[in-house]
Amino acid sequence: ILNVEQSPQSLHVQEGDSTNFTCSFPSSNFYALHWYRWETAKSPEALFVMTLNGDEKKKGRISATLNTKEGYSYLYIKGSQPEDSATYLCALPYMDSNYQLIWGAGTKLIIKP
Amino acid sequence: DTAVSQTPKYLVTQMGNDKSIKCEQNLGHDTMYWYKQDSKKFLKIMFSYNNKELIINETVPNRFSPKSPDKAHLNLHINSLELGDSAVYFCASSRYGLAGETQETQYFGPGTRLLVL
Numbered sequence A: 001i002l003n004v005e006q007s008p009q010s011l012h013v014q015e016g017d018s019t020n021f022t023c024s025f026p027s028s029n030f031y032a033l034h035w036y037r038w039e040t041a042k043s044p045e046a047l048f049v050m051t052l053n054g055d056e057k058k059k060g061r062i063s064a065t066l067n068t069k070e071g072y073s074y075l076y077i078k079g080s081q082p083e084d085s086a087t088y089l090c091a092l093p094y095m096d097s098n099y100q101l102i103w104g105a106g107t108k109l110i111i112k113p
Numbered sequence B: 001d002t003a004v005s006q007t008p009k010y011l012v013t014q015m016g017n018d019k020s021i022k023c024e025q026n027l028g029h030d031t032m033y034w035y036k037q038d039s040k041k042f043l044k045i046m047f048s049y050n051n052k053e054l055i056i057n058e059t060v061p062n063r064f065s066p067k068s069p070d071k072a073h074l075n076l077h078i079n080s081l082e083l084g085d086s087a088v089y090f091c092a093s094s095r096y097g098l099a100g101e102t103q104e105t106q107y108f109g110p111g112t113r114l115l116v117l
Helices: none
Strands: A005-007 A010-014 A019-024 A033-038 A045-050 A056-059 A062-067 A072-077 A086-094 A100-103 A107-112 B004-007 B010-013 B019-025 B031-037 B043-050 B053-057 B064-070 B073-078 B087-094 B112-116
Touching: A005 A086, A010 A019, A019 A107, A033 A072, A045 A056, A045 A062, A072 A086, A100 B043, B004 B087, B010 B019, B019 B031, B019 B087, B019 B112, B031 B073, B043 B064, B043 B073, B073 B087
Parallel strands: A010 A107, B010 B112
Antiparallel strands: A005 A019, A019 A072, A033 A045, A033 A086, A056 A062, A062 A072, A086 A100, A086 A107, B004 B019, B019 B073, B031 B043, B031 B087, B043 B053, B064 B073, B087 B112
16 A cells, blocks of 8 residues: 655744645656645645646745655745644545555644744 | 535544544535545545445554445444544545546545544
């Protein structure tokens, strides 16, 4: 089955600093990569879907890049704010007979005021 | 309007009981899912339904059974609850299933926190 790894597991960042973290996956049989943001006591919400090597997506201060040849995606947050505190999940479709999303364990981001 | 709703939000029950968790989506989506957030906080797919047809059935105990009365609802019924069933269960929906579109975003409900005593 697909192995989706995220690093680091958790990250403490000072308010105002920029940060980034990684989602790694096997480069073969790539279809798409999904980034979700999951705030504590809420439900996961979609941030980006990326499909092409070299893709870059941006939403406000958050952006993501994709390298399908080497099997990784970076999520960047510029000028972190307290409201950015959340767990960031990546997920990839695993297209066996079940067609499911395989989720990483997430990177828990804590912004320190 | 809440897009994906689940009830109850919290469920505390005794071992051996039978319980149901309800899920409804008002997005007009074709596919609905049940996930379990395990002890390591991973999201694990349990079931999905596409147009009232089961298309994913992971290796979950057969004490768990999904029931879909219509396209907008996917309920999760659990028989003979065990201590290890304690977890957070999330319902989600997407316009199409992954078989039709790998870029489809999934929309999640707020989760049901199940505690089996």
